[in-house]
Amino acid sequence: MSLLPYLHCMSGVVGRELLRFVHQRSRFVAALVRPLVWLFVFAAGFRMALGVAMTEPYQTYILYEVYIVPGLVGMIQLFNGMQSSLSMVYDREMGSMRVLLVSPFPRWFLLVCKLLAGTFVSIVQVYVFLLIAYIYGIQAPLLGYVLVLPALIVTGFMVGALGLLLSTFVRQLENFAGIMNFVIFPMFFLSSALYPLWRIREGSYLIYQIAALNPFTYAVEMIRFALYEQLNIEAVLITLAATCVLLGLAILGYNPARGMSARKGGAGE
């Protein structure tokens, strides 16, 4: 098979996801309202919380609302990745994914296309959010908004791959809601999205250890450093490694011969 059909397939999957996103305006608004509520309401109440210490990569003292922005960017991508997976469960049940999965394209390619589509949508949401934050007065260096793009792509793939992996365990949408609660919220709260690790450590060493093992922590730190024109190599490597592992497991999970879907009796059931 030549490259052209692959590109055609990829543009179809990405285009479908974008169309769905554009048509579901309420989804777009909801995706933005969530982090904005955190920024304008939650962070406003804690704006003095971090004014007493410097945290890398910041060169000077910052308000809490400045600290929380990269974490909220991660939140947008986390929720979007899960939502994309939610659409996989829906598609599988309603038959559209079944059509895709029986096409001649390899499944890993179809899944990567799906991840790419979800990541692209999440990046659009992130930049709209960053623009609102900029107008509000939370302004990173201008170059940082360019440098953060690769970090957003990697993070989008990581959380998307996690969502895909989870979707292999889920047969119905009702079950997925439980996994949202047991995966998304712990992943978000037990990370450096809301508080720096040193502050979590002051509160509870156990939670600090959990947060230090959470790959989402490193995704947020990768975004934070990139936004301020710095490279956190440790965060990049850990996020990339987590992405590879999760993507590998998701591909394995969608393998009809060896995956979880086979154990459950087929993806379309």
Next chain:
Amino acid sequence: MQHSVIHSDKKSFEPRIRGSKKMLKQGLQSVALATLFLTPFSAYAERIFVSNEKDNTISVIDAQSLEVIETIEVGRRPRAMAFSSDGSELFVAVGDDEAIDMIDLETLKVVRSQSSGEDPEVIRTDPNKPYIYVSNEDDNIVSVLDYEKRTHVDQIPVGVEPEGLGISPDGKWLIATTETSNMAHIIDAEKREAVYHRLVGARPRHAEFTPDGKEAWVSAEIAATVSVIDMQESFDVEHTIRFDVPGVPRETVQAVGITMTSDGRYAFVALGPSNRVAVIDQQSYEVLDYILVGQRVWHLALSADESRLYTTNGVSGDVTVIDVDGLEAIKSVPVGRFPWGVVVEP
């Protein structure tokens, strides 16, 4: 007239809504800043001196690298500093040694020390004579020292617990603030006599003349105000500037150090434990912004070209660097324990 400045002002930043014009301006500033950093000969080829009250040292910061390049051992409890009129020496009030240590700016060593009277805290140098004015808190006087002849010239009685000192650009007027009397004592420098006494806010800490010498601004720590005194006709308080930092407890807002740009644009006031520097329009007295800096910001100094403001943050032990055009804190540099005063090499 920077040679007589003990500490200068800065301003702080805090995120807030800004228009697209501001965004464009900041973008251009970023490019300009980047260009400056890439230019081999930097505009920031100067040294910043910071007195560390608990370490008994002076930290010397290179303005280009923004790193501490030297730490000078001085007497006990160094606080206010001032340069000699020829710029060859830095004078440091070392309170617990009751002396003024004099540092050679070539060798960065203390070369001599002059007795100052009890508990010297704030010092100013006269722009016309080789005099150092010293506030002696425990004696209720301002001492006048001749640093060339190394003699004690005079003592000027003022109110209870003098602290802040300000001197007019022409050297004609000296203002001493007394923290128990809550007064600004206006001293005729020629007669060496307090000729006017004006009530200001509670616990006045610092006095600073506007660059044109027409006004003197006096900060009050407890009142959290700056009293603006007319120095041409009435010699009265003509205006009072108040501070209200959003989201910050009122009691933590304490006005201390003041400095002003020579173009009459901005005045900066350090607001102590509120960790903010207020930015004030020198002409309208309107508070334009509050910039977040380190803990317990005490005194301020402008760079020679007035593009940067340096703040001493006592509790967090660092100096915050503020970009004056962008009104934004750009970096904080760790120094010694309890940095108190800051001066920039003339």
